Amino acid sequence: MTQEIISAEDAARYEGMSQADLLVMMVPEQEQADGLYSLQGLVERGREIFNARLGRSRKAVCEAYRGIAGNTGNSVDLIVLLATALVGSPALAGIPLLAFCALVIKMGLEDLCQ
Secondary structure, eight states: OOOOOOOOHHHHHTTSOHHHHHHTTOOOOHHTTTOOHHHEEEEEEHHHHHHHHHHHHHHHHHHHHHTTSSSSSSSHHHHHHHHHTTTGGOOOOOOOSHHHHHHHHHHHHHHOOO
């Protein structure tokens, strides 16, 4: 098993991406290569995958958030800390962890965990 290295530079790159671009990243490369989806279709497929993974990992995401809330200066720091806490989570295997964390934060981590 390879260990994912989480850097602030990578987190900043994901933080600067649009939600649509991050959602497309949730779709496995093979599905994208098959050419079955338009760009909007890829976004919707990514949303399905994201929502399914979030449903399976919400408890872990919110526990991680409660553990780091108040210890971050900005959203890049929050992405790094959240990703570090979630690395190795079986519910998130097979999707890009930093992209997932950036999406969670962009969609409202605080609201998600209330």
